[in-house]
Amino acid sequence: MPRQTVVDAGWPLYEVFVRGKRGLNHVHAGSIRAADPADAIRRGSAVYTRRSEGVSVWVALASDVAASAPEEKESLFSPSADKVFRHPTFYSIPDDVPHM
Amino acid sequence: MVEDEAGFEAVIARNDRIEPRDWMPDGYRKTLVRQIAQHAHSEVIGMQPEGAWIERAPSLRRKAILLAKVQDEAGHGLYLYSAAETLGVSRAQLVELLLAGKQKYSSIFNYPTPSYADVGTIGWLVDGAAICNQVPLCRTSYGPYGRAMIRICKEESFHQRQGYELLMTMMRGSDEQRAMVQESVDRFWWPSLMMFGPPDTESPNTARSMAWGIKRNTNDELRQRFVDMTVPQADALGVTLPDPELRWNAARGSYDFGEPDWSELKAVVSGDGPCNAERMAHRRRAHEDGAWVRAAAVAHAEADRG
Numbered sequence: 001m002p003r004q005t006v007v008d009a010g011w012p013l014y015e016v017f018v019r020g021k022r023g024l025n026h027v028h029a030g031s032i033r034a035a036d037p038a039d040a041i042r043r044g045s046a047v048y049t050r051r052s053e054g055v056s057v058w059v060a061l062a063s064d065v066a067a068s069a070p071e072e073k074e075s076l077f078s079p080s081a082d083k084v085f086r087h088p089t090f091y092s093i094p095d096d097v098p099h100m
Numbered sequence: 101m102v103e104d105e106a107g108f109e110a111v112i113a114r115n116d117r118i119e120p121r122d123w124m125p126d127g128y129r130k131t132l133v134r135q136i137a138q139h140a141h142s143e144v145i146g147m148q149p150e151g152a153w154i155e156r157a158p159s160l161r162r163k164a165i166l167l168a169k170v171q172d173e174a175g176h177g178l179y180l181y182s183a184a185e186t187l188g189v190s191r192a193q194l195v196e197l198l199l200a201g202k203q204k205y206s207s208i209f210n211y212p213t214p215s216y217a218d219v220g221t222i223g224w225l226v227d228g229a230a231i232c233n234q235v236p237l238c239r240t241s242y243g244p245y246g247r248a249m250i251r252i253c254k255e256e257s258f259h260q261r262q263g264y265e266l267l268m269t270m271m272r273g274s275d276e277q278r279a280m281v282q283e284s285v286d287r288f289w290w291p292s293l294m295m296f297g298p299p300d301t302e303s304p305n306t307a308r309s310m311a312w313g314i315k316r317n318t319n320d321e322l323r324q325r326f327v328d329m330t331v332p333q334a335d336a337l338g339v340t341l342p343d344p345e346l347r348w349n350a351a352r353g354s355y356d357f358g359e360p361d362w363s364e365l366k367a368v369v370s371g372d373g374p375c376n377a378e379r380m381a382h383r384r385r386a387h388e389d390g391a392w393v394r395a396a397a398v399a400h401a402e403a404d405r406g
Contacts, residue, residue, distance in 0.1 A: 010398060013185065030248075031182045033191060035394075036401035047175050050168075051255075067121065073103075 011035050013062040016044035018054035026058050034059075112313050117243040120186040128312050131305070132242050133187050134203070135314065137194045140180035142206035144198075145379050147173045149213040150222055158216065165262050166219060172255050179248040186244045199384055207365060208295050210373030217270060217277075217284035223263015224337075225285070225292040225330070231256050232326040233296065241313030264333065271338050278338075285334075286342045293357075294365040296323040302362075327355050 011033040017026035029048040034040035040059040049057065068076055084090050093100050102108050102122035111118055118124055147170050154170065157163035181191040197203040208226055213219070234256065237249040270277040297303055297319040309315040317325075327346075334341050345358035367373065 011394070030179060030251075031185070032178065035397035036404060038404075039397055039401065047178050050172070050175065069121070 014040035014044065014059040015062050015065060016040070016048055017058040017060075018044075018048055019056040019058075020053060021055055026056065029053070031062055032059075112241055112311075115239075115241075115313065117246065118241055119243045127308070128314070129187055131309060131312070131314060132245065133184055133189055135309075136180055136184040136187075136245055136248075137189075137197070137203050138205060140177045140184060140194065141198045141203060142209065143173045143177035143180060145205045145209045145383060148379055148382055149209055149211070149375075150219055152213060153216060153219050156216070157219075162219075162266070169223075169259055169262065172259065176248075176252045176255070179251055180245075183242075183244040183248040195387070199380075199387060201371075201380065204369065205379075206295060207368040207373065208291050209379060210368050210375045211287070211291050212375050215280055215284050217267065217280040218288070220263045220266035220270065220281070221284040221288045223259050223261075224267055224333070225263075225288050226295070227256055227259040227263060228330060228333075229292045229295045229326050231260060232322050232329070236316035236322075239316055245314075264337070267337055267339075281337075282339050285339045289342050290360050290364075291368075293323055293326070293360045294362075294368075296320075296326065298362060298365065324354055327357050331355050 013031050014034055014037070015031050016029045018029040019026045029044075032040055032044045032047055034043045037059055041057055044059055045054075045057050048054070102111055102118065102124075104123055105125065108118065108123055108125065108128075111122070118128075150166060151170050154163060154166050157166050181194060184194060185191055194203065198205070208229075213222070231253065234249050234253050238246055238253060240246045240249065267281050270281050300306060300318045300320045303319055306315060306318055310318070331341065331346065343358045345356060347356055349356045368376070371377075
């Protein structure tokens with residue numbers, strides 16, 4: 001068997017998301033190479049939850065993840081910077097007004 | 101996101117993190133691939149010296165601990181290969197480079213483990229030195245590498261403590277067991293100091309790596325930190341570190357220590373250590389023996405898809 005075949009059996013890359021406990025979001029933990037989704041869940045759990053880090057795992061093919069591009073910086077993220085009135089601290093309320 | 105060199109330099113200057121899709125200089129990317137891959141290979145090869153003791157561990161408790169530890173090393177290798185993959189190389193390529201002898205792993209794993217006490221000494225000294233190296237790397241400038249290091253450091257603490265506890269247990273045993281611990285420490289002390297790499301005067305890439313925020317401390321700084329941490333631990337354990345020049349220097353607030361034999365480090369790094377050939381042969385055999393498992397997993401996945 002040629003060496004390249006031995007080394008790379010063609011396992012795709014999966015992104016692994018772990019829920020730390022009930023009530024929390026699944027959070028990206030890392031990635032794992034695996035033969036298929038079921039295999040990725042098994043391997044992902046073995047690698048990322050060896051110390052009770054999670055109660056549930058999601059996996060998704062890394063190639064299926066769409067991500068924002070560097071050149072979209074302006075259009076996607078700058079509007080929030082000039083709308084400071086979206087933050088509660090923008091409004092000054094007298095200290096003696098309760099529960100605000 | 102960082103789109104050009106000025107943006108990159110600005111992120112580095114404010115001690116922020118570079119992420120995979122950011123613009124980065126070629127040299128930065130290459131340095132990271134080399135360092136992360138070497139680190140990943142070290143974790144994988146590092147399973148061998150202790151793995152040899154799993155079947156001969158003296159109790160079920162020690163065997164379970166050692167199995168968990170060696171499994172962690174495999175996991176650390178995978179975290180690091182994943183971090184390297186974000187830089188545009190594949191794990192398969194890196195494994196290929198290791199097997200072809202074109203990328204290196206830590207020199208420490210080319211030393212033999214003839215005594216069971218070595219399991220404890222590796223945990224205490226080798227993992228202790230690794231922690232010294234790795235804690236500052238949690239703040240490295242490349243995000244995925246830093247995140248892998250944070251996870252690894254959490255787990256290394258277990259490795260170091262189990263090793264020290266193992267040695268404490270042996271030191272409470274018979275004279276013969278105490279002698280085993282001392283003999284093992286005698287063999288591993290100097291190679292542990294060499295884990296930090298050559299002296300700063302002979303480490304030409306350190307300045308560049310530090311300017312890029314990849315490394316946060318020089319080799320000699322980390323070596324000194326390790327010695328200062330370890331001497332009181334050796335005292336508490338009741339072993340002697342095999343260095344006649346080791347003494348407290350009140351003016352520096354640190355321990356003075358002797359010069360490691362750098363010609364030995366050079367020899368081990370360039371392939372002439374006691375176990376280099378054995379480690380590589382074992383790795384190649386394990387990889388080839390596992391080929392049918394990898395192929396079967398793919399066949400199973402294809403059958404499932406119909």
